[in-house]
Amino acid sequence: QVQLQESGPGLVKPAQTLSLTCTVSGGSITTSYYYWSWIRQSPGKGLEWLGAIAYAGSTYYSPSLKSRTSISRDTSKNQFTLQLSSVTPEDAAVYYCAREAPTTVGLRALDYWGKGTPVIVSS
Numbered sequence: 348q349v350q351l352q353e354s355g356p357g358l359v360k361p362a363q364t365l366s367l368t369c370t371v372s373g374g375s376i377t378t379s380y381y382y383w384s385w386i387r388q389s390p391g392k393g394l395e396w397l398g399a400i401a402y403a404g405s406t407y408y409s410p411s412l413k414s415r416t417s418i419s420r421d422t423s424k425n426q427f428t429l430q431l432s433s434v435t436p437e438d439a440a441v442y443y444c445a446r447e448a449p450t451t452v453g454l455r456a457l458d459y460w461g462k463g464t465p466v467i468v469s470s
Contacts, residue, residue: 348373349371349372349373349374349446349459350371350372350373350459351369351370351371351372351444351445351446351459351460351461352369352370352372352444352461352462353367353368353369353442353443353444353461353462353463353464354367354368354369354370354464355367355368355442355464355466356466357464357465357466357467358466358467358468358469359434359438359466359467359468360434360468360469360470361434361435361436361468361469361470362433362434362435363434364430364431364432364433364434365429365430365431365432365434365438365466365468366428366429366430367385367428367429367442367444367464367466368426368427368428368429369383369385369426369427369428369429369444369461370424370425370426371383371425371426371427371446372425374446375422375425376400376402376420376422376425376426376427377402377403377422378402379402379403380401380402380449381401381402381446381447381448381449382399382400382401382402382407382446382447382455383399383400383401383420383427383444383445383446383447384396384397384398384399384400384444384445384446384447384457385397385398385399385418385429385442385443385444385445386442386443386444386445386457387438387440387441387442387443388440388441388443388463389437389439389440389441391437392440395409395440396409397409397412397416397418397429397431398412398413398416398418398429399418399447400418400419400420400427404420406418406419412431415431415432415433416429416430416431416432417429417430417432418430427444429442429444434468435468436468436469437468438466438468439466439467439468439469440465440466441463441464441465441466442463442464442465442466443460443461443462443463443464444460444461445457445458445459445460445461446458446459446460
């Protein structure tokens with residue numbers, strides 16, 4: 348069974364870069380045709396999809412955050428990472444990593460999630 352776990356700092360200073368890592372077990376991040384995504388949740392915005400990295404390495408980002416977001420991976424460790432630069436207090440949220448599975452209608456379902464990790468932005 349696929350399991351995901353987020354890790355990283357719980358506190359980031361404004362204007363710095365948030366770096367989070369998702370460790371995947373029970374499945375390879377290179378297996379066709381899954382994508383590996385980052386989502387965050389905050390009281391003001393609800394659930395927000397940040398971006399994803401596909402099984403072959405292609406990346407996709409939310410248009411509103413593309414300029415500040417970078418997703419990468421380390422296949423040897425079966426991990427993928429999120430870097431969100433120039434953070435502000437509005438970036439405070441619970442951050443989740445998740446798997447995106449293909450569906451029969453050409454969309455993707457978020458079928459496995461990590462537990463989430465809270466991130467506070469404060470000086």
